[in-house]
Amino acid sequence: MTRYAGHLFVVHGTIETLVHDAAVVPVGAEYRFKEHWRTLVGDHPVLPDDWSRRQWGRIHSAPDRVWAVSVGGSRADPYDVVVERIVNVLRRVDERRHLHEPQRGKSTIPLVAVPVVGIGRGGHDHNRGEVLRALVERLGTEARELCVDVALVTPEPAVYAAAQYARRKLVPRLPDALEVSAEELGAAARAGSLALVLGAGVSAAAGLPSWTQLIETLARDLRVTEVDFNDKNFTPTDQAELIEQYAKEDFPERVAKVVSARSRSSLLHGLLAGLDCGEVITTNYDLLYEQAVRASGRTVDSILPWASGRDADRWILKLHGDVAHPKTIVLTRRHMVRYDAAFRPSGALLQSLLLTRKVLVVGTSMTDDNVIRLLHEVEAYRQEHHEQRSGTFGTVLDTDGDKVRAQLWKGQLEWLFMGDAAPEVSGYRGVELFLDRVALHASRDSSWVLDERFAGLLTPHEQLFAQQLRDVTSGITSRLGTKWDPLVERLIEMGVRPPDGRP
Secondary structure, rough: OOOOOOOEEEEEEEHHHHHEEEEEEEEEOOOOOHHHHHHOOOOOOOOOOOOOHEEEOOOOOOOOOOEEEEOOOOOEEOHHHHHHHHHHHHHHHOHHHHHHHOEEEOOOOOEEEEEOOOOOOOOOHHHHHHHHHHHHHHHHHHHHHHEEEEEEEEEOHHHHHHHHHOOOOOOOOHHHHHHHHHHHHHHHHHHHHEEEEOOOHHOOOHOOOHHHHHHHHHHOOOOOOOOOOOOOOHHHHHHHHHHHHHHHHHHHHHHHHHOOOOOEEOHHHHHOOOOOEEEEEEOOOOHHHHHHHHHHOOOOOEEOOOOOOOOOOOEEEEEOOOOOOHHHHHOHHHHHHHHHHHHHHHHHHHHHHHOOOOEEOOOOOOOOOHHHHHHHHHHHHHHHOOOOOOOOEEEEOOOOOOOOOHHOOOOOOEEEEEEOOOOOOOOOHHHHHHHHHHHHOOOOOOOOOHHHHHHHHOOOHHHHHHHHHHHHHHOHHHHHOHHHHHHHHHHOOOOOOOOOOOO
């Protein structure tokens, strides 16, 4: 197995919904888990070996590869002791990596999912800043040295934003051109002007089949022997057309069954969900991106075209159908031919985003005939109505190093080669590192800044200023009138507790 430097990712979501190779679950000395950990540890988690001495260990009875880490009893253990227990888990995962196939594929390294341990009932809630600083510094160092990836996962917006801030000087910079692009995309996400176009590669990272693999699976299940997958003149859409003749009426349901086989979102889904983009278009049929968004505590208000996107804060358009609506799935040649007539408004929505938003394209090699046609129409529109070109209308993350296709789209799409982000491994490793960097630049939640529990992340001067603002807020009461409400509301949004007399 290829060994390369591990990385500390920060994910806004939940461990239960994220693809991982091992998970850390905190528990008190009495060995009673919070209810939301049941899906990971099981209903009756057996005590790990040598628990009384080590206070950490693998729960062998768990349905997943789960490691329990004690945060102490009624009196919390010192936090450096708790962190050392987590590090011991990382070292054990590293030692036994040869016994387990990585969940993200053969060329990947183990991913250990870790919550922000100790800020619930672990006794360190009042020191959230120090907790996050300790975690990002130590876990980042251990990840690099052990060649193990670590995902620090939290569903709390303030904790997620504070964790991004805590590691801002610790995350290795990308090569210059990619770093500039990551900053620009992050700024667009912060401003609410970034839209996503997602392809099959995002879901392949969760273990779902590619388009070609999906067709091969269907052919095998239906015993279709006429399909020659090595015949380049017999395209995947034509292969799907032949397979559909065997499946007859239940072809869409068979496709939906294969695509629904995976229930956890990929790291890519989690990183993309953390960008909090209001507009997303995907050619994928699965529900994993929506799941990742909901795991962050947000909602996907509308899934088009089955629901209206009017007045929605967030919507996702399923350009080629959805497993929840199998009859809408687009896969065969016939589906593609009928696509324009049946889904013209959906295509127009993609074109609208290309003209009005900064669009990030992830997980697609830009070979979909319908998508290509829509992009060419946008380019023709721009050439017809703009005297001067207004720059590219999207950014593509390329995992294959397709320099010919990059030349084909020169001037229309900014083409970023993800192999440049991680030269020693596959392009999808580069996508993970790049999106993690974009997410760091995109973080815009400030609800932790004036919360005294996070003071450990601020400089002494900033701590003094934050305290002054808290004092100002506490001095504003309802007797001063509603004219001060906008200021109070903004300070509360940044973490100040409401003053007396106010909700």
